[in-house]
Amino acid sequence: MHIPDGFLDAQSSIAAGVVAIGATAASLRQAGRDTLESRAPMTGLVAAFVFSAQMLNFPVAGGTSGHLMGGLLAAVLVGPWLGALALTTVLVVQSLLFADGGVSALGLNVINMAFVPAFAGYGLFWLARRVLPASRIGVMTATAFAAFTSVVLAAAAFTLEFAIGGNGAAPVSTVAAAMLGVHVLIGVGEALITTLTVGAVLASRPDLIHGARGIEKQAQLSAVQA
Amino acid sequence: MSWFLVAGLAVALVSAFVVSRYASSQPDGLEKVAADNALDTGEQPHALDGAPFADYTARSVDDPGLATGLAGVVGVITTFAITLGLVWAASRASPRSSSRSSRRSTRCRSNRNRPAATT
Numbered sequence: 361m362h363i364p365d366g367f368l369d370a371q372s373s374i375a376a377g378v379v380a381i382g383a384t385a386a387s388l389r390q391a392g393r394d395t396l397e398s399r400a401p402m403t404g405l406v407a408a409f410v411f412s413a414q415m416l417n418f419p420v421a422g423g424t425s426g427h428l429m430g431g432l433l434a435a436v437l438v439g440p441w442l443g444a445l446a447l448t449t450v451l452v453v454q455s456l457l458f459a460d461g462g463v464s465a466l467g468l469n470v471i472n473m474a475f476v477p478a479f480a481g482y483g484l485f486w487l488a489r490r491v492l493p494a495s496r497i498g499v500m501t502a503t504a505f506a507a508f509t510s511v512v513l514a515a516a517a518f519t520l521e522f523a524i525g526g527n528g529a530a531p532v533s534t535v536a537a538a539m540l541g542v543h544v545l546i547g548v549g550e551a552l553i554t555t556l557t558v559g560a561v562l563a564s565r566p567d568l569i570h571g572a573r574g575i576e577k578q579a580q581l582s583a584v585q586a
Numbered sequence: 587m588s589w590f591l592v593a594g595l596a597v598a599l600v601s602a603f604v605v606s607r608y609a610s611s612q613p614d615g616l617e618k619v620a621a622d623n624a625l626d627t628g629e630q631p632h633a634l635d636g637a638p639f640a641d642y643t644a645r646s647v648d649d650p651g652l653a654t655g656l657a658g659v660v661g662v663i664t665t666f667a668i669t670l671g672l673v674w675a676a677s678r679a680s681p682r683s684s685s686r687s688s689r690r691s692t693r694c695r696s697n698r699n700r701p702a703a704t705t
Contacts, residue, residue: 366628404670412598425610459632459640527628542615
């Protein structure tokens with residue numbers, strides 16, 4: 361979902377750039393306040409894993425492909441602030457080193473693929489965890505739901521940006537239907553890969569998962585009671 | 587953390603180096619929608635199209651699978667290093683809050699305990 365240069369007009373791209381810089385600065389400040397240095401390797405690993413997974417396009421219907429976006433995965437693993445930072449690094453590296461995603465569209469891409477999934481997506485994950493049992497299955501169900509929704513939300517964010525400053529002449533309703541249609545399918549892939557990954561970490565090092573903190577206590581509690 | 591880190595990086599490196607060559611080369615969701623609806627009328631070529639790893643391809647390598655794989659390895663190492671450095675530097679740049687100093691003392695304590703616990 362990397363937007364190239366020239367899809368949106370200059371004003372919208374610059375405005376998005378300003379918003380993205382502000383959000384990144386806030387994330388760095390938050391990381392400075394809340395984060396122990398010991399979280400740095402895990403956050404680096406999350407960025408490296410998401411970069412790698414984003415290279416693996418899988419086919420979806422109608423001659424289209426999709427790949428993991430990874431913003432929700434990152435937020436579940438290291439929390440929304442560090443998760444958004446990890447995704448921002450990935451997007452900047454992709455744009456500047458691999459010419460993927462326009463340099464002028466970097467702000468738009470950071471909003472859509474780092475901050476929307478890491479915050480809106482993580483918010484939904486948090487809500488889902490509140491109504492689901494504090495167990496592995498509960499965490500994985502919340503992950504699947506939020507991962508799927510995060511892709512649909514990112515597609516909606518692009519549609520909104522297109523409505524504000526798109527250079528194409530297509531009606532917004534057409535773009536919305538097309539974007540949501542294909543990203544519902546890609547979202548299923550996102551949910552699958554994200555849930556498998558979180559499941560693998562839950563099975564090996566559940567203590568490393570920011571979004572699974574409740575179940576650790578639960579497990580200790582039942583271990584004490586048993 | 588260390589074995590987990592090594593295993594995680596190994597997974598990322600192997601999938602970037604080996605699996606990436608089998609990735610679908612069909613347009614992604616946005617590219618397809620853009621092409622179908624002429625959203626790309628204003629599209630300009632990427633400013634860094636001539637970069638050594640542009641389009642996830644190591645320019646100096648002839649074999650396409652290897653060229654993609656090497657670009658992937660460069661990307662995995664770069665994203666890991668930059669993110670690690672960024673978060674490390676941000677968490678070191680200490681704002682002078684009292685919660686911070688109390689946490690720092692717990693951290694020092696746990697650091698002191700760690701070698702004893704692991705050896």
